[in-house]
Amino acid sequence: MKTKNQFYLVVLLVASSLMLGCSSDDPTPENDGELITDVTLTFLELDENSDPVGVAFDFTASDPEGIETGATPTVETVILEKGKTYQMTIELYNSIENEDITEEISEESDEHQFYFLGSAFVGTPVLTYAYDDEGGIKLGLKGIVTVNENPAAATATMQIILRHDLDKNFAGADNPNFSNYVQAGGETDLDITFPLVIE
Incomplete structure (x- = not known):
């Protein structure tokens, strides 16, 4: 009887050590993406010769925990x-x-869009x-936005997406309105997303 109990004890110890051995000690993969808490869009009107007109004005979105990790961010219209x-x-x-983060994105323009x-x-x-980024690169930190003379609607949504580590040579990836951006990796x-009002 003693031998039988010892046998069960050995089986139990072996099973326990196998189960412990199966637990992963591998660290959770880190996301190398940028933590962004504040986004500022600055607009400067241009005339027909592309010369600046008036004073620049801006709109912001913010979340103190990070726009992708926190609660709903505060977004201006x-x-x-x-x-x-x-x-x-x-x-x-x-x-x-x-x-x-702007400077880092600019320096890593080959990895971001x-x-x-x-x-x-x-x-x-x-x-x-x-x-309209410096050097003709396709990044998006600087661009030209034109408002339709006769817009179909007075309100809309501006969704702005920053991708990291994509294949910038993927067909269509150089289009700023590329809806299938995920395909570029x-x-x-x-x-x-910023609400938009056109006056």
């Missing part, structure tokens, strides 16, 4: 005038680390967008 052309620049900030979707840019668009660092 973008207000633009019909028939106008604007230079739009994007600034990204991480207030948790007190870090300007913005896409501009939502009802403002696709379907029956009320806005058109063209990349990579991960999303930012996906924020």
Whole structure:
């Protein structure tokens, strides 16, 4: 009887050690994406010669926990005038680390790209967008936004997506309104939607 109990004890110990051995000690894979708490869209009107007119104005979205990780961010409504052309620049900030993400995105332009979707840019668009980054790269920190002279709607949504580690040579990936951006691979660092009003 003693031998039988010892046998069961050995089987139990072996089974326990096998179960413990199966537990993974591998660290959770890290997301190399950027933590962004603040997004600022700055608009500067351009005349027919592409010269600046007036004073720049901006709209922001923010979440102190990170726009992709926190609760619903606070987002301002973008207000633009019909028939106008604007230079739009994007600034990204991480207030948790007190870090300007814009510079990092610019330095890693070969790994990042913005896409501009939502009802403002696709379907029956009320806005058109063209990349206008320094050196002719397709990034999206700086671009030209033109408001339709006779927009089909007075309100729309501007969805702004930042992809990281994508294949920038993928067919269609150079289109700022590329709805199938996921097919180009990579991960999303930012996906924020601004309400738009056209006056």
